[in-house]
Amino acid sequence: xxxxxxxxxxxxxxxxxxxxxxxxxxxxxxxxxxxxxxxxxxxxxxxxxxxxxxxxxxxxxxxxxxxxxxxxxxxxxxxxxxxxxxxxxxxxxxxxxxxxxxxxxxxxxxxxxxxxxxxxxxxxxxxxxxxxxxxxxxxxxxxxxxxxxxxxxxxxxxxxxxxxxxxxxxxxxxxxxxxxxxxxxxxxxxxxxxxxxxxxxxxxxxxxxxxxxxxxxxxxxxxxxxxxxxxxxxxxxxxxxxxxxxxxxxxxxxxxxxxxxxxxxxxxxxxxxxxxxxxxxxxxxxxxxxxxxxxxxxxxxxxxxxxxxxx
Amino acid sequence: xxxxxxxxxxxxxxxxxxxxxxxxxxxxxxxxxxxxxxxxxxxxxxxxxxxxxxxxxxxxxxxxxxxxxxxxxxxxxxxxxxxxxxxxxxxxxxxxxxxxxxxxxxxxxxxxxxxxxxxxxxxxxxxxxxxxxxxxxxxxxxxxxxxxxxxxxxxxxxxxxxxxxxxxxxxxxxxxxxxxxxxxxxxxxxxxxxxxxxxxxxxxxxxxxxxxxxxxxxxxxxxxxxxxxxxxxxxxxxxxxxxxxxxxxxxxxxxxxxxxxxxxxxxxxxxxxxxxxxxxxxxxxxxxxxxxxxxxxxxxxxxxxxxxxxxxxxxxxxxxxxxxxxxxxxxxxxxxxxxxxxxxxxx
Numbered sequence: 049x050x051x052x053x054x055x056x057x058x059x060x061x062x063x064x065x066x067x068x069x070x071x072x073x074x075x076x077x078x079x080x081x082x083x084x085x086x087x088x089x090x091x092x093x094x095x096x097x098x099x100x101x102x103x104x105x106x107x108x109x110x111x112x113x114x115x116x117x118x119x120x121x122x123x124x125x126x127x128x129x130x131x132x133x134x135x136x137x138x139x140x141x142x143x144x145x146x147x148x149x150x151x152x153x154x155x156x157x158x159x160x161x162x163x164x165x166x167x168x169x170x171x172x173x174x175x176x177x178x179x180x181x182x183x184x185x186x187x188x189x190x191x192x193x194x195x196x197x198x199x200x201x202x203x204x205x206x207x208x209x210x211x212x213x214x215x216x217x218x219x220x221x222x223x224x225x226x227x228x229x230x231x232x233x234x235x236x237x238x239x240x241x242x243x244x245x246x247x248x249x250x251x252x253x254x255x256x257x258x259x260x261x262x263x264x265x266x267x268x269x270x271x272x273x274x275x276x277x278x279x280x281x282x283x284x285x286x287x288x289x290x291x292x293x294x295x296x297x298x299x300x301x302x303x304x305x306x307x308x309x310x311x312x313x314x315x316x317x318x319x320x321x322x323x324x325x326x327x328x329x330x331x332x333x334x335x336x337x338x339x340x341x342x343x344x345x346x347x348x349x350x351x352x353x354x355x356x357x358x359x
Numbered sequence: 360x361x362x363x364x365x366x367x368x369x370x371x372x373x374x375x376x377x378x379x380x381x382x383x384x385x386x387x388x389x390x391x392x393x394x395x396x397x398x399x400x401x402x403x404x405x406x407x408x409x410x411x412x413x414x415x416x417x418x419x420x421x422x423x424x425x426x427x428x429x430x431x432x433x434x435x436x437x438x439x440x441x442x443x444x445x446x447x448x449x450x451x452x453x454x455x456x457x458x459x460x461x462x463x464x465x466x467x468x469x470x471x472x473x474x475x476x477x478x479x480x481x482x483x484x485x486x487x488x489x490x491x492x493x494x495x496x497x498x499x500x501x502x503x504x505x506x507x508x509x510x511x512x513x514x515x516x517x518x519x520x521x522x523x524x525x526x527x528x529x530x531x532x533x534x535x536x537x538x539x540x541x542x543x544x545x546x547x548x549x550x551x552x553x554x555x556x557x558x559x560x561x562x563x564x565x566x567x568x569x570x571x572x573x574x575x576x577x578x579x580x581x582x583x584x585x586x587x588x589x590x591x592x593x594x595x596x597x598x599x600x601x602x603x604x605x606x607x608x609x610x611x612x613x614x615x616x617x618x619x620x621x622x623x624x625x626x627x628x629x630x631x632x633x634x635x636x637x638x639x640x641x642x643x644x645x646x647x648x649x650x651x652x653x654x655x656x657x658x659x660x661x662x663x664x665x666x667x668x669x670x671x672x673x674x675x676x677x678x679x680x681x682x683x684x685x686x687x688x689x690x691x692x693x694x695x696x697x698x699x700x701x702x703x704x705x706x
Contacts, residue, residue, distance in 0.1 A: 259448035265435040266442045267462040
């Protein structure tokens with residue numbers, strides 16, 4: 049045994065010595081697989097999608113015409129399609145705002161006060177929902193929000209039936225019941241994306257040393273002023289990271305609008321229908337470009353606001 | 360500037376964390392305008408004491424006064440003190456100028472005055488023209504100065520410094536010690552300086568308190584604390600000291616009273632050298648020699664038992680001479696007046 053393993057051992061040593069002295073080669077070997085994956089599979093498909101969006105479909109034959117045109121993009125600005133974009137963006141903004149407001153206090157508590165078992169429990173509580181199927185959770189919410197569901201029952205018990213009816217009677221956001229309304233959709237969106245907001249904020253807050261907060265108080269800042277001038281600016285990159293998740297996930301989702309929503313379309317649904325049943329790949333591709341443009345603008349604005357100064 | 364009301368007064372102050380008595384029944388007066396150091400090993404309660412003055416910690420018992428006004432339960436932002444933190448705690452998202460102006464901004468001081476005073480402060484700490492830099496672009500020593508400027512711009516009654524020089528290298532540290540002292544003289548503010556470095560405390564302070572296990576062992580001027588240590592702990596912590604007790608003490612002084620004697624007071628003599636009336640002596644053998652450049656430290660094993668440390672300057676001797684002394688029999692001689700009797704407890 050010893051006689052066969054010794055040369056092998058030697059070979060490994062020579063190889064590792066060889067690589068140790070050639071750090072560039074090691075780096076190339078390490079980075080090649082992920083870069084190939086990102087470059088070819090991810091960026092490649094993204095690029096081919098962008099190319100598709102500059103084609104258009106022949107209305108008569110239903111075939112894709114492979115010629116450069118902006119006609120498909122122009123189609124995005126028809127009133128019906130513009131409506132879809134505005135509706136989806138509005139929902140994404142509302143979901144992001146609510147998620148940020150809900151996530152911040154919890155993330156703050158997790159980062160600054162919770163220790164040991166409490167912290168482990170909170171992590172688990174935040175992450176546990178992600179372990180079960182997203183579809184199951186959405187359908188569960190369908191039942192929770194239904195007219196005969198627990199929320200309606202509870203609201204009725206509290207004697208707030210009038211308030212619920214009033215909210216459901218509102219134009220645009222209302223509907224026959226919570227399970228078929230924009231309000232219900234909003235609740236479910238906030239629920240499913242909340243962990244993606246909590247974790248980045250928590251990570252950002254964890255990196256703020258306690259002494260900075262003490263220093264602000266020491267220099268005369270009341271807790272509110274400390275929050276506004278020190279904690280929030282330092283946690284802002286986390287809030288932006290979280291909002292990128294909640295915003296873009298909402299922009300692309302088609303399950304929740306299809307399950308909870310009324311019949312008005314969201315971007316994700318349009319993409320699904322156009323590339324599937326309608327076979328209009330160029331329009332689907334053009335619609336997919338919308339979230340990318342919105343996120344691009346969002347990042348530029350966030351940078352202007354100094355979101356990444358503290359990084 | 361000075362008046363009779365102490366800048367800081369602790370009356371029977373305790374801060375217990377569960378079973379741990381970080382600060383235990385402390386009474387302390389820090390005079391107005393003085394440079395006061397709190398010296399002690401880590402965990403001795405000196406930093407907790409500082410945090411009690413700042414208001415980051417609240418005492419579990421007792422009363423704290425600033426200039427005669429009770430502040431025991433006031434939050435930090437209601438206290439007229441400022442702190443220079445050990446890690447400087449500069450706000451990373453603000454420029455140096457914004458950092459220094461922070462306290463003024465909170466007090467809503469007009470922008471023009473803020474900028475003027477920031478420039479003044481930058482002059483004081485010798486960093487003119489750096490207002491636009493970010494803290495991350497500064498060296499450790501520069502950050503230290505910014506932290507000092509940010510605290511001093513508010514003209515607090517008391518400035519608290521929590522081991523501010525701990526992260527600096529030796530040269531910079533010694534330079535900052537001198538500068539801090541000069542700045543304190545210039546602004547006339549009471550400085551409360553926490554350190555575990557006895558040399559730093561001795562060189563900088565007008566008075567110092569030696570902390571041990573949540574209590575103060577001794578308060579006094581550096582000379583008092585060094586020359587007349589009140590307890591064995593103080594004798595051992597402030598400088599190096601020889602502690603002699605029991606039968607060995609009796610053999611030397613004729614009494615079993617425990618005493619300390621500083622190593623630099625003891626002289627190495629020939630075995631049969633004469634001893635004057637005012638001196639005491641002990642025979643022994645040099646067991647170890649540590650050559651330290653400017654001086655040499657000898658560990659001498661006494662014939663009567665026990666060891667004494669002796670330090671002699673290398674005025675005429677070289678490393679060759681002193682290292683050859685190992686194993687030699689000697690007589691240790693020192694002035695009787697340098698013996699400091701101390702209480703047995705606390706050792």
